[in-house]
Amino acid sequence: MMRLRFCLRFCFPIVAALVLAGCSAPLPSTDLPPARFVSEAPEFPGFQDYRGIIDLPIKTSGMDQSGIADLAKAAQIDFIFLADRVQPGQGESGSDFGIAGFTNEILFIPGGAFEIGGSEIIGVNLHEPIKPKLAPNDLISAIHDQGGLAIAANPAKFASSADYALADAMEVYSQRSAWLAQNPTALYFRAIFLGTDHFLSGLDLRPDANLALYDRMTAGARVSMLAGMGAPDNMNVLGAKVGTIPQLFLFCTTHLIARARDLAPILEALRLGHSYASFDYLGYVGAFAFFAHAGDTMAMMGDEVRLVPGLLLKTELPAPADRIAMYQNGAEVASAENATTLEFAPKSPGAYRIEAYRSGKLWIMSNPVYIR
Incomplete structure (x- = not known):
C-alpha cells in the first residue's frame, strides 16, 4: 500500500507531464530564418539553393494544394513534387497528377506513383494519361515520352535492378518507409514519452541497403539521389496527431541547386543530380x-x-x-x-x-x- 501511494503521489505527476508533452505534438526545433531567404549556391554564382519535398501524396490528407501550400510556406519550402498513388483505372487524365505551377507561392510539380512489385516508380512532370500495369521499362518510357522524369523509390524492394535501370533518380531514403519499418506500439510510446526531436530521430535511419544499390549503380551511370517523404502517418496519440505534414516538412528536405525556381530549371537540377538531402531537425541547412x-x-x-x-x-x-x-x-x-x-x-x-x-x-x- 505504501508503494502504491508513493507511485500515485510521485510517479503519476511525472507520467502526466510526459503525456501532456506528447499531447502537444510540437514542431521540430529547426531554426528557420525569420523569413524565407534563398541562399546562393556556394562556389557557383548564378545558382540558388532551393528547399523542397519529394514524393508527397496529398489525396489521403484531405487537403487540397492550397492548404498544402500554406503549410509549405510556413515551413519555408520552395517546391513540392506530387506523387499520389495511381491505382488501376486512375492516371487516365492529367488531373490525376495534380496542378502544375505556383499555388500560394509554392511551386508544384505534378506526378504520380506506380506500384512495381514491392516498390514504386514515381513519374514527375506528368500531364498525360499513362496506361496502368505497364512493365517497368515500358512505364519509364511512357514517363519519358511526355517529358517527365522517373524516380525509383526504395530500390531494395524491387525484384530486380533491371526494373529501375532506366530511372533518372533513386529515392534512397523515404520517411514513410522508415516509419513502417518500426514497431507501431514502440512508435506510439515514443510519441508519448519523447519530445518531437527525439521521436523523429528514430526515423533518421541511414538507408544502408538502398545506398549500397545506389553506389553500385553510380559506378557506371549518373543517377540522381533523393530523399522522399511519402504519406504522413498522422498517428493519434492521446488526442494529438504525430507524424503530421507540418512536422515532416521540418524533418527532411531535398535541396535542388538551380538557376531559378521554375519548372524547367528545377527539373533540370533533379535530372542532373544538382541536389542533396538534409535532415533539418538536426540543424537548418540553408546552403x-x-x-x-x-x-x-x-x-x-x-x-x-x-x-x-x-x-x-x-x-x-x-x-x-x-x-x-x-x-x-x-x-x-x-x-x-x-x-x-x-x-x-x-x-x-x-x-x-x-x-x-x-x-x-x-x-x-x-x-x-x-x-x-
Whole structure:
C-alpha cells in the first residue's frame, strides 16, 4: 500500500507531464530564418539553393494544394513534387497528377506513383494519361515520352535492378518507409514519452541497403539521389496527431541547386543530380556545397570531371558536423571530425559523395561528383 501511494503521489505527476508533452505534438526545433531567404549556391554564382519535398501524396490528407501550400510556406519550402498513388483505372487524365505551377507561392510539380512489385516508380512532370500495369521499362518510357522524369523509390524492394535501370533518380531514403519499418506500439510510446526531436530521430535511419544499390549503380551511370517523404502517418496519440505534414516538412528536405525556381530549371537540377538531402531537425541547412576543382575547372554535385593533376574534392557545410565522411563507390576514403570542411585529392576514378552526421544521425547526404 505504501508503494502504491508513493507511485500515485510521485510517479503519476511525472507520467502526466510526459503525456501532456506528447499531447502537444510540437514542431521540430529547426531554426528557420525569420523569413524565407534563398541562399546562393556556394562556389557557383548564378545558382540558388532551393528547399523542397519529394514524393508527397496529398489525396489521403484531405487537403487540397492550397492548404498544402500554406503549410509549405510556413515551413519555408520552395517546391513540392506530387506523387499520389495511381491505382488501376486512375492516371487516365492529367488531373490525376495534380496542378502544375505556383499555388500560394509554392511551386508544384505534378506526378504520380506506380506500384512495381514491392516498390514504386514515381513519374514527375506528368500531364498525360499513362496506361496502368505497364512493365517497368515500358512505364519509364511512357514517363519519358511526355517529358517527365522517373524516380525509383526504395530500390531494395524491387525484384530486380533491371526494373529501375532506366530511372533518372533513386529515392534512397523515404520517411514513410522508415516509419513502417518500426514497431507501431514502440512508435506510439515514443510519441508519448519523447519530445518531437527525439521521436523523429528514430526515423533518421541511414538507408544502408538502398545506398549500397545506389553506389553500385553510380559506378557506371549518373543517377540522381533523393530523399522522399511519402504519406504522413498522422498517428493519434492521446488526442494529438504525430507524424503530421507540418512536422515532416521540418524533418527532411531535398535541396535542388538551380538557376531559378521554375519548372524547367528545377527539373533540370533533379535530372542532373544538382541536389542533396538534409535532415533539418538536426540543424537548418540553408546552403551546402560539394564540388571538384582544378585550376579554373569546377564541377558541382551530379557533374562529371576528368581526373587531372591537382584535382581536389571539397565540401563546405553551413555549420560544424560531428563527422564528415567521403565515399568512393560506397567505400569511405576520407573523413573529418568536428568540421565544416573536408578536402580530398582523388587518386582514381569513381563516384564520390558526402555524408555528414550530428549526434550519430545522418544530417546531410550529397549527390556524387563523378570522376572519369
